[in-house]
């Protein structure tokens with residue numbers, strides 16, 4: 001079984017306390033990459049379970065299932081998914097926007113937000129997430145994860161919009177950026193290991209929450225700089241659950257993405273076949 005791990009700080013709590021040695025002994029491997037790559041590996045059957053973009057789950061809901069009680073979500077500001085813009089968001093009609101190649105959820109979310117909430121038709125181009133280059137060549141750019149955090153630290157020039165905040169203001173629902181999904185076939189092929197992995201991720205999350213994210217905050221400080229208070233507020237602003245509110249938020253996101261032509265069908269999802 002190959003486990004996909006998103007290489008961004010925001011998802012660390014779900015993986016932090018995994019017993020990697022035991023997983024290796026049980027024949028599991030872990031592949032770490034940016035969300036768009038984990039999504040692709042799972043589509044190609046090279047990853048069997050992993051944190052993936054919720055949008056990618058929506059595209060593949062016929063052959064994926066959701067692991068219970070796990071997500072990367074926000075009820076409001078997410079603090080790492082930003083649109084940086086030379087113009088106020090209302091004025092982005094006919095402007096050119098660079099989109100990070102690392103994301104699927106936020107790329108579709110930006111299109112949903114501009115179309116449904118601002119009635120703005122911009123043009124989009126996917127680019128490597130390099131802030132300065134993107135802003136040299138475009139009117140605005142979308143960055144996520146650690147790239148967005150670094151860019152926001154240095155930015156003094158551009159308007160900054162937090163997509164989690166806009167979504168929450170407009171809908172009153174949480175935005176689910178990543179889900180923990182697995183290929184349905186794992187339920188028959190690797191049932192025991194699948195149960196163990198999901199249980200371990202839930203335990204890892206709960207232990208991080210119990211410790212108020214302290215060890216994870218130190219890890220983030222070492223890897224990315226920034227002080228304790230910054231990362232403390234970052235992790236506390238994220239939400240790692242998946243309950244009825246998340247399900248409502250995700251269903252609305254899928255419906256609006258379908259109305260924009262981004263999703264062919266509205267996936268009927270969220271029936272956990274694993275318990």
Ligand SMILES: C=C(O[C@@H]1C=C(C(=O)O)C=C[C@H]1O)C(=O)O
Nearest residue numbers: 035053080103104105106145177
């Ligand atoms: C909160 C975040 O959520 C991420 C956003 C994703 C996306 O846009 O596809 C995918 C996985 C999440 O880890 C972030 O990266 O800042």
